[in-house]
Amino acid sequence: MSQPLLLVEDxxxxxxxxEGVLRAVDxxxxxxxxxxxxxxxxxxxxxxxxxxxSILRIVPPPGRIVDGKIVFDGENLLxxxxxxxxxxxxxxxxxxFQDPISSLDPLYRVKDQLSEVIRMHRGLTDESExxxxxxxxxxxxxxxxxxxxxxxxxxxxxxGMAQRVMIAIALxxxxxxLIADEPTSNLDVTIQAQILExxxxxxxxxxxxxLMISHNFGVIAELCDKVVVMYCGEAIESxxxxxxxxxxAHPYTKGLLSVVPKLHGVSKHFETIPGSLPNPLNxxxxxxxxxxxxxxxxxxxxxxxxxxxxxxxxxxxxxxxx
Amino acid sequence: xxxxxxxLEIVDLKKYFYLRxxxxxxxxxxxxAVDGVxxxxxxxxxxxxxxxxxxxxxxxxxCIxxxxxxxxxxxxxxxxxxxxxxxxxxxxxxxxxxxxxxxxASSLDPRMTVEALVTEGLxxxxxxxxxxxxxxxxxxxxxxxxxxxxxxxxxxxxxxxGMKQRVAIxxxxxxQPEFLVLDEPTSALDVSVQAKILNLLINLQxxxxxxxxxxxxxxxxxxxxxxxxxxMYLGKIVEIGETNQVINSPxxxxxxxxxxxxxxxxxxxRGRLKAPKGEPPSPLNPPPYCRFYNRCPLARPACKESEPExxxxxxxxxxxxxxx
Amino acid sequence: xxxxSKSYYAWRFLQNLKLIWSRKDGxxxxxxxxxxxxxxxxxxxxxxxxxxxxxxxDKLKPPSLQYPFGTDHLGxxxxxxxxxxxxxxxxxxxxxxxxxxxxxxxxGLIAGYYGGLIDQVIEVITSAFWSFPTFLIALAFAAAFGxxxxxxxxxxxxxxxxxxxxxxxxxxxxxxxxRFIEAVRCLGANDAQIIVYHILPNxxxxxxxxxxxxxxxxxxxxxxxSFLGIGIQxxxxxxxxxxxxxxxxxxxxxxxxxxxxxxxxxxLIGLILLGDAVSNVLNPRxxxxxx
Numbered sequence: 045m046s047q048p049l050l051l052v053e054d055x056x057x058x059x060x061x062x063e064g065v066l067r068a069v070d071x072x073x074x075x076x077x078x079x080x081x082x083x084x085x086x087x088x089x090x091x092x093x094x095x096x097x098s099i100l101r102i103v104p105p106p107g108r109i110v111d112g113k114i115v116f117d118g119e120n121l122l123x124x125x126x127x128x129x130x131x132x133x134x135x136x137x138x139x140x141f142q143d144p145i146s147s148l149d150p151l152y153r154v155k156d157q158l159s160e161v162i163r164m165h166r167g168l169t170d171e172s173e174x175x176x177x178x179x180x181x182x183x184x185x186x187x188x189x190x191x192x193x194x195x196x197x198x199x200x201x202x203x204g205m206a207q208r209v210m211i212a213i214a215l216x217x218x219x220x221x222l223i224a225d226e227p228t229s230n231l232d233v234t235i236q237a238q239i240l241e242x243x244x245x246x247x248x249x250x251x252x253x254x255l256m257i258s259h260n261f262g263v264i265a266e267l268c269d270k271v272v273v274m275y276c277g278e279a280i281e282s283x284x285x286x287x288x289x290x291x292x293a294h295p296y297t298k299g300l301l302s303v304v305p306k307l308h309g310v311s312k313h314f315e316t317i318p319g320s321l322p323n324p325l326n327x328x329x330x331x332x333x334x335x336x337x338x339x340x341x342x343x344x345x346x347x348x349x350x351x352x353x354x355x356x357x358x359x360x361x362x363x364x365x366x
Numbered sequence: 367x368x369x370x371x372x373x374l375e376i377v378d379l380k381k382y383f384y385l386r387x388x389x390x391x392x393x394x395x396x397x398x399a400v401d402g403v404x405x406x407x408x409x410x411x412x413x414x415x416x417x418x419x420x421x422x423x424x425x426x427x428x429c430i431x432x433x434x435x436x437x438x439x440x441x442x443x444x445x446x447x448x449x450x451x452x453x454x455x456x457x458x459x460x461x462x463x464x465x466x467x468x469x470x471a472s473s474l475d476p477r478m479t480v481e482a483l484v485t486e487g488l489x490x491x492x493x494x495x496x497x498x499x500x501x502x503x504x505x506x507x508x509x510x511x512x513x514x515x516x517x518x519x520x521x522x523x524x525x526x527x528g529m530k531q532r533v534a535i536x537x538x539x540x541x542q543p544e545f546l547v548l549d550e551p552t553s554a555l556d557v558s559v560q561a562k563i564l565n566l567l568i569n570l571q572x573x574x575x576x577x578x579x580x581x582x583x584x585x586x587x588x589x590x591x592x593x594x595x596x597x598m599y600l601g602k603i604v605e606i607g608e609t610n611q612v613i614n615s616p617x618x619x620x621x622x623x624x625x626x627x628x629x630x631x632x633x634x635x636r637g638r639l640k641a642p643k644g645e646p647p648s649p650l651n652p653p654p655y656c657r658f659y660n661r662c663p664l665a666r667p668a669c670k671e672s673e674p675e676x677x678x679x680x681x682x683x684x685x686x687x688x689x690x
Numbered sequence: 691x692x693x694x695s696k697s698y699y700a701w702r703f704l705q706n707l708k709l710i711w712s713r714k715d716g717x718x719x720x721x722x723x724x725x726x727x728x729x730x731x732x733x734x735x736x737x738x739x740x741x742x743x744x745x746x747x748d749k750l751k752p753p754s755l756q757y758p759f760g761t762d763h764l765g766x767x768x769x770x771x772x773x774x775x776x777x778x779x780x781x782x783x784x785x786x787x788x789x790x791x792x793x794x795x796x797x798g799l800i801a802g803y804y805g806g807l808i809d810q811v812i813e814v815i816t817s818a819f820w821s822f823p824t825f826l827i828a829l830a831f832a833a834a835f836g837x838x839x840x841x842x843x844x845x846x847x848x849x850x851x852x853x854x855x856x857x858x859x860x861x862x863x864x865x866x867x868x869r870f871i872e873a874v875r876c877l878g879a880n881d882a883q884i885i886v887y888h889i890l891p892n893x894x895x896x897x898x899x900x901x902x903x904x905x906x907x908x909x910x911x912x913x914x915x916s917f918l919g920i921g922i923q924x925x926x927x928x929x930x931x932x933x934x935x936x937x938x939x940x941x942x943x944x945x946x947x948x949x950x951x952x953x954x955x956x957x958l959i960g961l962i963l964l965g966d967a968v969s970n971v972l973n974p975r976x977x978x979x980x981x
Binding site for chain 3: 431433453457460461464465467468469472473474475476477486487490491534537541
């Protein structure tokens with residue numbers, strides 16, 4: 045088996061706040077292979093966005109990566125200098141964000157934002173070459189009438205168009221990995237479907253690996269080959285899509301899957317997970333899910349659960365499987 | 367369905383927003399936010415209202431409660447056209463129709479305690495003798511929504527998202543309304559919290575015989591909550607019927623496209639996702655024919671001739687489409 | 691507002707005071723301001739003599755045990771005059787702000803809440819006042835209506851209301867569209883109830899900060915008017931008119947100018963430090979770093 049594209053080992057990113065230490069990411073393990081789409085699913089406070097920021101090393105203070113390894117394309121990103129990281133960001137690793145219109149600089153036209161990336165990461169300087177490249181990129185993300193649209197300002201774009209532009213900017217450097225942080229959460233469901241179709245096509249045509257972060261199970265199921273379930277800063281279960289969605293091992297994953305309303309369900313009643321999300325400044329001891337777990341045992345309160353391998357890809361952090 | 371069963375009847379409701387330019391504020395365009403909506407809501411039922419951005423569902427909700435004044439049409443609540451009432455007369459009626467808003471963090475005044483928030487309606491209408499009585503009512507309301515005495519003196523920022531929304535629900539119930547508009551009540555909440563709030567709403571509806579207008583873009587949620595579903599597109603209702611009719615056998619091409627755009631959580635259903643092409647046209651000066659024409663896979667020349675009207679296609683199931 | 695909110699506000703107030711005290715500028719500001727206020731309030735007790743008594747044989751005497759700050763050209767004890775002069779500054783600080791608030795806040799509220807034509811009209815008037823230097827407006831008012839403490843207070847308030855109106859209007863505009871205002875309207879609140887219960891309370895913080903930051907300038911304007919002779923009239927003492935009266939004697943009796951100047955400067959510094967601390971404490975974002 046070839047080397048994974050991205051290997052995150054025991055990542056710890058903590059925020060040092062006046063009221064205490066917030067362990068946003070607390071020992072995360074994650075693998076993205078080449079030509080693979082991996083999804084991170086979790087609720088708010090699970091640490092999914094901070095994970096993405098950590099990989100690119102753009103965690104805002106008072107946050108800091110305190111431990112772990114992030115190996116990308118064979119190199120440990122945590123050992124690189126800031127200059128080297130700047131080449132990688134928007135270069136080999138690109139990222140797209142949740143609210144596309146506000147993630148674009150409102151003062152610059154689409155073509156300017158694209159040409160900036162093209163100049164920086166592809167080294168092109170000739171104006172006409174750059175313009176050709178811009179049109180090529182905009183067409184690749186299925187923007188109709190790219191000649192006209194490249195002169196638009198972000199606020200003149202609809203949500204769907206802006207997200208396509210963001211994807212075009214992300215792809216301008218021919219990245220190996222695209223990190224997508226809730227790229228469709230703010231979009232209408234029909235536009236979301238278009239963007240998901242686009243991402244899948246880009247993945248299939250160009251072999252683009254994608255790390256997709258979402259709280260929406262449907263989005264993850266539609267796009268991802270592998271899934272990582274995060275709770276309170278840790279990956280409590282990971283595996284192939286089928287493994288996690290059809291044979292969930294961790295009680296939290298099971299609970300979450302039963303809570304999601306399905307379109308063709310029956311009853312006028314919703315399943316729930318008892319309790320509520322823990323305070324990230326003061327998480328429970330041992331297994332962080334134990335106060336809400338229907339299968340909690342004594343050991344769960346005291347000892348952090350080990351990672352148990354259920355089959356080749358399916359790993360779960362739970363005392364039930366030791 | 368007899369008239370007496372209808373709690374709320376909306377007749378030909380219209381609301382336009384005007385784009386103005388220049389010092390003299392000349393009108394250069396008209397946004398057809400709500401463009402001739404007819405709707406009846408029966409007492410005790412939950413009507414789900416689905417629509418994407420620009421559909422007009424939020425504007426419609428605000429017109430019903432007269433938070434925005436509609437330009438035309440009637441809103442008949444319990445037999446009375448509320449649009450004809452003066453502001454003072456309507457104030458009395460407001461108690462019967464309340465709203466729960468989308469983001470509880472912004473719908474609660476951050477400077478007020480839970481007790482003050484929940485009993486504000488009572489104070490505004492002068493319904494209580496003294497503070498003691500208000501406190502008792504506040505406690506009872508909190509109990510109804512699953513909160514306790516310890517929350518009375520807390521501030522919104524000290525509560526989680528789910529708790530804030532419970533406070534918002536308690537506030538809406540304080541005036542003992544008959545009709546509740548729920549504007550995306552769980553969209554800002556985590557999925558595990560969402561389930562609890564929805565269960566709470568279902569229980570409250572049974573307990574107090576409430577009528578709900580449930581507005582959302584999350585079709586899976588509305589499918590579970592509603593008795594009937596109406597789908598809006600660019601200011602008009604394109605399909606309305608019983609829930610299982612609309613979800614399982616939709617007729618309107620937009621509704622079909624909408625349903626097939628929802629990514630399934632079942633891994634085996636991967637790849638069945640079908641996105642409609644194009645984007646919704648702007649609600650600014652819409653065309654005088656079917657508004658879905660430019661994106662419709664089944665569009666015919668006849669569709670460009672006039673706007674389709676809502677027609678009953680099977681029992682209690684209406685569609686506005688030239689194909690039928 | 692019920693009892694629970696009232697006590698919470700009291701607790702919040704004390705917590706804010708503690709936070710202000712914990713800062714260097716807050717501590718210095720509070721001490722200096724408290725000092726000046728104490729002097730002003732307790733002036734009759736603290737002054738060795740009456741500020742009005744003239745002992746002509748003792749005129750223009752340098753500081754000594756008998757006259758700790760020396761005497762002025764009419765033989766009046768300078769220390770007593772300066773202590774009593776603090777009162778003028780204190781009164782200006784409090785009452786001019788009140789005048790400005792009484793004029794500016796309602797105008798800002800109406801302009802922001804109702805918008806449209808009335809907003810445009812009020813905006814024009816506000817801009818007119820805003821663009822004039824406050825000193826000129828105060829000067830014009832004092833010239834038109836005559837000198838004296840009362841007119842000075844009103845003159846300064848009239849010069850300053852535009853800033854308060856602007857602030858209130860800004861708050862109202864940002865609050866007016868907030869969801870919770872819509873929610874309260876849904877409950878059945880009318881305009882007056884919304885303004886009183888929801889909009890005004892949110893204006894208090896910015897108004898408080900603006901007031902404290904502008905009081906130094908107001909005091910300075912009063913001192914300037916008094917210096918020119920159109921503010922507080924002698925024999926009533928004000929730091930401004932003491933400096934003014936000492937100007938001809940700058941060579942022989944520099945203390946007449948020096949002491950009131952020093953007090954004036956100290957007051958301004960104290961208030962500015964305090965204002966800075968208060969604005970940092972009340973600003974929710976900057977506050978986080980301190981707790």
